[in-house]
Amino acid sequence: MKHFSIHANPTLFNFFLLVFSSGFSCTLCAMHPNNYSDHQAxxxxxxAINEPSQYMNSWNASKHFCTWNGITCSHRHQRVIGLNLVNQNLTGFVSPYVGNLSFLRFLYLDNNSFTGKFPRKLAGCIDLNIFLSAIIHLRLPSSFDSLSKLELFSISKNNITGEIPATFGNLSSLTRLYGGSNNLMGRIPDALGLLTRLxxxxxGENRLNGIIPSSIFNLSYISIFDLAVNQIQGTLPSDLVTTLPVLEFFSVGVNQFTGSIPVSLSNASNLRYLHLGYNHLSGKVPSFQKLNKLGVLVLSGNPLGKGESNELTFISTLINxxxxxxxxxxxxxxxxxLPESFKNLSNTLTRLYLTSNQITGRIPTEIGNFINMQDFRVNDNKFIGTIPSEIGKLQKLQLLDLSQNSFSSKIPESIGNLSLIVxxxxxxxxxxxxxxxxxxxxxxxxxLNLSxxxxxxxxxxxxxxxxSLRTFDLxxxxLNGxxxxxxxxxxxxxYxxxxxNNFFGEVPNTLGSCISLEFLAIKGNSFRGNIPSTFxxxxxxQILDLSHNNFxxxxxxxxxxxxxxALNLSFNDFDGTVPEEGVFKNATAFSVVxxxxxxxxxxxxxxxxCKAEYSKKLRLSFRSKRVPPSSDSPHNLLWNVSYHTLFQATNGFSAGNLLGTGSYGSVYKGTIGQKGTSVAVKVLNLSTRGALKSFIAECEALRNIRHRNLVKVLTACSGVDLQGNDFKALVYEFMANGNLEDWLHSKDSTLVEIKSLNLLQRLNTAIDIAYAVAYLHLHCETPIIHCDLKPSNVLLDNELVAHVGDFGLARFLSADAQSFSINQTSSSLVRGTIGYTAPEYGMRNELSTYGDMYSFGILLLKKLLIPCFFTTDKWILLKA
Structure with a gap:
């Protein structure tokens, strides 16, 4: 006997566990065998389903399945008659075991993400003995009976593939069959013609091909027929309405039908919706005089008509x-x-599409009768005459397209009455x-297109x-002026x-306020002057064309x-150097001829x-009292930098270069100088209250101080950015090991050499900070109070030497009083960071060196040293 491994088939194994873990509860033991069969199905x-919405959580053995979400049962026998799982974002595939629900009448699975093919044995039933036999022998059942009670099956808007199963023809009670908006392919099976109650x-919206079986056109109860947006071929039967006498909705648009429109449609008195568009239908359009209930008629996208006169007379038959x-x-x-009777069409008309034909003549003044019109398109025809002023009566109009015709005279002022126009x-x-x-x-x-x-x-x-305007084409x-x-x-x-046109003068600076512009073309005018800086x-x-002007x-x-x-600056009077970066690298993308x-x-x-020219750009740099040695070391070199230099050095201040953010700005890593020296660029957010004062304070504090344990400032930049806004930044020596806060609470996987500081390193760091504070308080020409001493403002270089930075809140002590009133220096009630600032500052007391010492003490107590003393080994090391 052949040996089977249940683990060889994970799907069956999971199925096995699912059945036997939930299938033999006390609830199920009390079930009738037929009910048990429904439960197992x-x-x-x-x-076979994944359900992120958890809608099917109620499907467990603790409750009778008739109480589960989406389940409807019959009252007498407690059998499943309905399954509704619409719009639950379900994935997976439709299990063939749904065919075991032999009392099922309706099945709704629309608007999910089911994949795979239709289960070919869906229209079936399996009894409990066959089911258990299949599990024991590790195979699926091989035979099914008919789902004879199923009346409605809907699985539209999923991802079902494959063909429509011919076994659907066995669903003898079926009245409604929905399978639109999937990926079905192949031919429509002849067996669907057996569904005499359909x-x-x-x-619709699949990839079906071939021809429609003639047997389907004999299903005399069909009132809704939708096979639009497929690849179906063939011709429509001439006796279409004779064989489908109750037809109300007929949609076969966007296929490959040929031949003529069936004349029998003239007798489809129940028809409300007729879509034959985008096929290859030709010939004469039949009369629609008896179609009194018709609400939608789509004949677009066919080679109907020959461009001859009187080809629109069928419109007269629609007046009923x-x-x-x-x-x-x-x-x-x-x-x-347009026939004279056009004006007699129903005023319920909301959409009229006549685009891309060869219609001649005038638009009748009776167009004003269509008071419910929302969308009126007659573009790409041969209309002549004036635009009737009566068009201003169409108060509900949202889209009006009269382009590509031969309308003359002026634009009627009444068009301004179309308050809803889009x-x-x-x-x-x-x-x-x-x-x-x-x-x-x-x-x-x-x-708005008047071009x-x-x-x-x-x-x-x-x-x-x-x-609200997005596109403006003149x-x-x-036009002039x-x-x-x-x-x-x-x-x-x-756009x-x-x-x-004949425009002249300078382009207004205010055009720079149109910051959503992607396409700007003003070529072929007489504009002059410089390109506005606001550009x-x-x-x-993406596209800028200023060519053929006098710029x-x-x-x-x-x-x-x-x-x-694309950038076109040709045929103007520009002078100076042509840039060489960005679009200017590609000679095919721009023109300056x-x-x-x-x-x-x-x-x-x-x-x-170009001749060498002296750069007249204003640059701001720090200068030490002592002349720095001629070294390219960041310890000594003071660069002159512009916004553009810093923009390039930081990859456009990209998120990938961001080192951190603070109260007044953000810090980016950059590469600058001929040798590619790494720097830290602190960009001030000048929209933040106090940021400018912080910049000035830091400049004042750092320009005359130099100490091994202070962050070294290399230069500064004060100018404007690409939008013309004020821009201020400080450039510091880059600290390879980040700030102390990150080391004390590291979540950065890049710190691979040392995950945390040992006790000796912590002691050295504390000593470095103490040296820096002592220098500020005791050895500067004018004592400086840091005012914001905390771990995130202590930076570590590649040798883990600590450097105190961020002097944005720093203040000088006056020479006489050696104190500085907080009321005179800031409107803030608290100077520094909560948790580190001295309590007396919260009571608006005077600034003093004691405030920094308090912050230093908190840094030691809470962060640096004292937390190390709570383990035995740290005590032993400290005593040693």
């Missing part, structure tokens, strides 16, 4: 559809004018005159009050294009740190070399 079903068939809400005829080849596209017409100021009434507008017209005059200032017109400063109100602007705030710019001055250096995909005064740049530009 549910346990097996759960065993009322709903929905397998008093509930028509959506009419989609776009992306076809319809020609001719998208307004009037581009590529023959519109003229000025932009009406009433457009400033729009407060929800996201996109490629003959509009003239200045831009109405009211338009710049539309703060290119290729005859200057850009008003109000453009800075467009804080959400992402701005005024190219090829440094436009860090999100002068230098190309901003800060453009090097922008993530440009037509600027005769430029020099330098990458060799590909073939520009003349």
């Amino acid at each position: 549910l346990i097996a079903f759960k065993g 009322e709903l068939l929905a397998f 559809a008093t509930n028509l809400g959506s009419l989609a005829l776009h992306d076809n080849n319809f020609g001719g004018e 998208y307004l596209h009037l581009s590529e017409n023959n519109l003229s005159n000025e932009i009406p100021s009433t457009l400033g009434n729009f407060q929800n507008l996201l996109e 490629y017209n003959n509009l003239s005059g200045p831009i109405a200032r009211e338009v710049f009050s539309i703060s 290119s290729q017109n005859q 200057s850009l008003p400063a109000e453009i800075g109100n467009l804080k959400n602007l992402e 701005f294009n005024v190219s090829s 440094s705030s436009l860090r999100g710019l 002068d001055g230098q190309i901003p250096k800060y453009f090097e740190v922008f993530n440009f995909r 037509g600027n005769s005064k430029l020099c330098g740049g990458i060799p590909d530009l073939k520009l003349p070399k």
Whole structure:
């Protein structure tokens, strides 16, 4: 006899444990055998599922399964008749043991993440003896009976793969079958034609192919038929409505059907929804005169029509559809004018799509009758005449697209009445005159496109009050004047294009307030002057085109740190050096041709070399009283640095370089100088109250002091950042071993050599701090009070020598009184860090050296030495 190992199949092993660990409780012993069969089927079903929502926690043997979440039982026999697990974020697969629920009537598994294939033996039943036999022999059951009572099966919006099982044809009581929004493929099985009670068939949004079996079109009870968004081929039967007489919803759009639209649809008097769009249907559109209940008609995306006259007469047959809400005829080849009866369509119409046809003529003034219209698109046609002012009556309109036609004359001022409008596209017409100021009434507008017209005059200032605007395109017109400063109100602007107009003057600095800009094109005008310095705030710019204007001055250096995909500065009057970093490294990503005064740049530009110029940048540096030796050591060298230098040294002040944060700023590791010396850069957050005073105090305290146990300051930077904001930073010698706080409470896995300080190292650290405090109090020309002595302000170098740092709260003692009133130096009630600051400071007493000594004592008592004395070995070492 062949030997089986239960551990060879983990799934069966887990299933085995699941069944026998919960299956023989006292609750189950009292069950009728049939009820027990339902219980075991549910346990097996759960065993194949992962449930992060814990919705199925109630599925255990402590309760009768009829009380479990999602379970419905019959009252008389206590058998499972319903299973509802919709929207529970379940994963795993559908166990075939659900087929053992022989009384099941409805099964809802929608909107989860089930994977795998449909269980081919789902439509089955297994009795308890077969089930136990299968477990004993370590195999799944081999035979099933019919799930004859199942009426509704829904498993849409999952990740089910494979084919639709032909065994579904055995579910003889089935009335509704939902399997949409999965990854099903293959053909629709002929066996589904056996489901003579079927009322709903929905397998839309899958990857089904082949043709629809003719037997399915004989299921006379079907009212909802949805196979849209698949790859199904073939033709639609000419007697479609004859064989499906109660059809209400018919959707086969986005497939590969050919042939003509069945004429029999003309008799589908119950039809409410008809979607035939995006197939390969051709020929004439039949009459819809009897479709009085029709609410949605989609014929878009087919090669219907030949661009000839009178091809839209079928619209006249829709006037009896008093509930028509959506009419989609776009992306076809319809020609001719809108029929006169167009104005008689139901005023319930909310969406009308006529885009991309060959429709001619005018938009009738009766368009104003459609008071419920929300979305009106007739772009890419051959409409002529004026835009009817009656369009301003469509108070619910949110999207209006009249672009790519031949509309002429001016934009009607009544358009300003469309207070809910979100998208307004009037581009590529023959519109003229000025932009009406009433457009400033729009407060929800996201996109305004008036490009490629003959509009003239200045831009109405009211338009710049539309703060919601994201896309604003006025290119290729005859507009003139200057850009008003109000453009800075467009804080959400992402796309701005005024190219090829007649604008002049300087670009307003306020354009730098549009910090969401990604695309900015103002080429082909007469703008002059320098690029505004506020452009440094436009860090999100990807495409910038300033070409064919009269700009002068230098190309901003800060453009090097922008993530440009394209930069066009050609045909202006720029001078000076072309930058060489960022986008300027790639000659195909930027252009500076037509600027005769430029020099330098990458060799590909073939520009003349620049003459050496003296840098006039203002730099702030510390100078010692003694002339430092000419060494590149960080102990002696005092650099002159700019914001740009520090930005590059710290990788753009990136999070990866961040060493820590404090009350007034953040500290970053950087690499600076020709030899790549490591430094620590403290960047002040000037928006924090007291940060500027802290910077000044630290500069004053550190510029004239030097001691082995004080953190050495190398230089400072006081200037502006890329956004034009004040920038102040201090550059210190880098301390390789971080701060004392990290060593006393280390969570940093990078401290691999020494995980903690031993007693001798702690003693040396305490001595180093004592030397530093003594120097500040007793040996400086003017005594200094540190005011914030604590472990995080004590830094350790690569030899674990301690250095006291952070003099942002430091104060000098006056020469006469040797004291400093806290009321005169700060508005704070407490100077220093709670837990380390002297208690008298909390009572607004005078500052003194005693405050530092108190902090030093707390540092020793709480952190450095005393905690070591509570173990015997530390006592022995101390006595030794």
